[in-house]
Amino acid sequence: MLDVLEVCTTVVAGVMVGVEFSVAFVINPILNRLPEDSSVLGRAHGARLLGALMPAWYLASLALATVWAVAGWHHPGAGLVAIAVALLILSVVMSLLLLVPVNSRVRTWTPENRPEDWKEQTNRWDRFHHARVAVLIAAFALLTTAFA
Template identity: 50%
Template sequence: MQDALAVITVVVVGVMVGVEFAVAVFVNPILDRLPDDGALAARGAGARVLGRVMPFWYIGSMTLGAVWVVMARGDDGLPFVVTGALLLVVSVMMSAVLLVPVGSRVAARPQGGAPEDRKERVGRRDRLHHVRVGVIVLASTLFAVALTR
């Protein structure tokens, strides 16, 4: 049972990392090449879609990590699982406190005209997103290491 849980956790977190990495490294830079209104409209649409899915994915990943911690008591990989699970908690906190408020403003933006501070807001959000991606990449890596122990 623990082995199945570990594999499911690695897959679920790994796919989440892939989505977040793709958004950070490929999708957002492509969208930023669109004219201001187009870029904001596309980011808003993306924020609305991902804003519905990602909370469940993040919390589900964090829950899988927590259950793995409980089941891995006494295993060689426990320190890796604990650290990975804690990093997922950090990523959820970062999302709730730092990223969701900015994403909600982008998703709720009225049509027409870009706000004057658009570049600063988007730049700040992207920098925070890159940090969060780094956090979940590290968590995923630690889970993969734990799986092999």
């Protein structure tokens, strides 16, 4: 049963990391190169779509990893899973404190109502997001190492 939990946790967390990585290094760079109105609309749509989806995905990854850490405490790799859980908690805290406040504003933007500093705000979000992606990649690396 622990094997199934390990696989499920690794897959759920891995796909989440992949989505966040693609936002950071594929989607947002594409949006940044579009004309301003299109960029704003794309960012706003992404903020609404992913803002609705990602919290559940983060919590599911955290819950699965926590159950794995507890259930597998006396198995090899348990310490790695515990550190991964701590990193996933850090990613949630980073999201709540750094990214969600900006995302909550971006989701309402249109070309007509965007603030003058919209580029600075999206650049700040991108920097915070890159840091969060690094944390998530570290957590995923620990999970995959513990799984092996």
